Amino acid sequence: SAVISQKPSRDICQRGTSLTIQCQVDSQVTMMFWYRQQPGQSLTLIATANQGSEATYESGFVIDKFPISRPNLTFSTLTVSNMSPEDSSIYLCSVSSGNYEQYFGPGTRLTVT
Amino acid sequence: AQSVAQPEDQVNVAEGNPLTVKCTYSVSGNPYLFWYVQYPNRGLQFLLKYITGDNLVKGSYGFEAEFNKSQTSFHLKKPSALVSDSALYFCAVRDKDAGNMLTFGGGTRLMVKP
Numbered sequence: 001s002a003v004i005s006q007k008p009s010r011d012i013c014q015r016g017t018s019l020t021i022q023c024q025v026d027s028q029v030t031m032m033f034w035y036r037q038q039p040g041q042s043l044t045l046i047a048t049a050n051q052g053s054e055a056t057y058e059s060g061f062v063i064d065k066f067p068i069s070r071p072n073l074t075f076s077t078l079t080v081s082n083m084s085p086e087d088s089s090i091y092l093c094s095v096s097s098g099n100y101e102q103y104f105g106p107g108t109r110l111t112v113t
Numbered sequence: 114a115q116s117v118a119q120p121e122d123q124v125n126v127a128e129g130n131p132l133t134v135k136c137t138y139s140v141s142g143n144p145y146l147f148w149y150v151q152y153p154n155r156g157l158q159f160l161l162k163y164i165t166g167d168n169l170v171k172g173s174y175g176f177e178a179e180f181n182k183s184q185t186s187f188h189l190k191k192p193s194a195l196v197s198d199s200a201l202y203f204c205a206v207r208d209k210d211a212g213n214m215l216t217f218g219g220g221t222r223l224m225v226k227p
Contacts, residue, residue, distance in 0.1 A: 042217045048213070092156060096213055101159050102215055106155060106156040109154075
């Protein structure tokens with residue numbers, strides 16, 4: 001299984017600012033995923049990030065709000081831009097393995113005041 | 114479109130008793146099915162999966178799940194619950210013929226009481 005780390009683990013931010021979340025994997029992976037888990041709710045896929053190409057965003061998520069970088073096969077960043085209290089969530093990075101499983105990072109707990 | 118339903122927001126069970134957490138799914142093609150567990154302030158941990166083969170799959174920590182194609186269900190079970198099993202459980206589905214997108218159910222909170 002892959003070991004995934006995320007930075008920061010949590011943050012409290014003011015509305016209107018931006019936060020960049022980092023995701024580091026201990027092995028090279030083709031596909032990385034970013035999810036959002038709003039308080040008391042399930043996980044929603046924000047986008048899929050492949051190295052060397054633009055991220056693919058799910059319905060309801062746009063690049064201007066959630067720009068993603070994928071500079072190499074072990075690293076990705078998600079930026080939450082122009083934040084509002086509605087962006088308060090846990091943001092999780094995930095990677096897929098060759099045996100159909102997905103592994104998740106510990107998450108970044110974001111609170112917007 | 115694919116979807117997952119977990120009809121119970123919370124399941125309460127006494128320690129030592131068997132537990133079941135329910136999951137039903139909908140996909141247009143053949144499903145890959147997964148269970149994940151989330152402990153407080155932690156990420157999701159993979160428990161088990163059904164890809165093909167035997168309908169009864171065994172996973173981590175003594176959990177198992179049974180794939181039932183006719184009922185489109187994939188209920189999570191454990192013969193004897195532990196207090197340490199108390200956590201949030203998510204069922205997820207991926208359409209075999211529709212890429213890598215995982216769709217999660219709403220989650221079920223399992224409370225095991227001593």
